[in-house]
Amino acid sequence: MTNTKFSDDFKRDAVAQITVRGDPVKEVSERLGVSQHALHAWKKKFAQASSGEAGKDAEIRRLKRELARVAEERDILNRAGSQNSPGDCFADKGHRVFRQRCIPSSFASKRRPGSE
Numbered sequence: 001m002t003n004t005k006f007s008d009d010f011k012r013d014a015v016a017q018i019t020v021r022g023d024p025v026k027e028v029s030e031r032l033g034v035s036q037h038a039l040h041a042w043k044k045k046f047a048q049a050s051s052g053e054a055g056k057d058a059e060i061r062r063l064k065r066e067l068a069r070v071a072e073e074r075d076i077l078n079r080a081g082s083q084n085s086p087g088d089c090f091a092d093k094g095h096r097v098f099r100q101r102c103i104p105s106s107f108a109s110k111r112r113p114g115s116e
Helices: 008-019 025-032 036-083
Strands: 095-098 101-104
Antiparallel strands (some): 095 101
């Protein structure tokens, strides 16, 4: 039995043949001249290292989706704000929005006759 040292790149490539391409461990071990036990050990070692990277990748994808959503909301609000005329309803002018209509606060605070 030889005690050959393999580089991490070689080990990662061997593991990729098993995990990514789906080749059987026995076939990869025969092709590369490595024991099946070594391949299983490498797979366990590099799968743990890549799971941390996968978690980071998932977090990056989630943050990019959230950023795109927030940017879209901002753009919609900016477009809506630019289309308003000076007489439109704004909360800082003391207006409230009821059913898509702007009503001055002075009218909104008064009760309508017949409603209780």
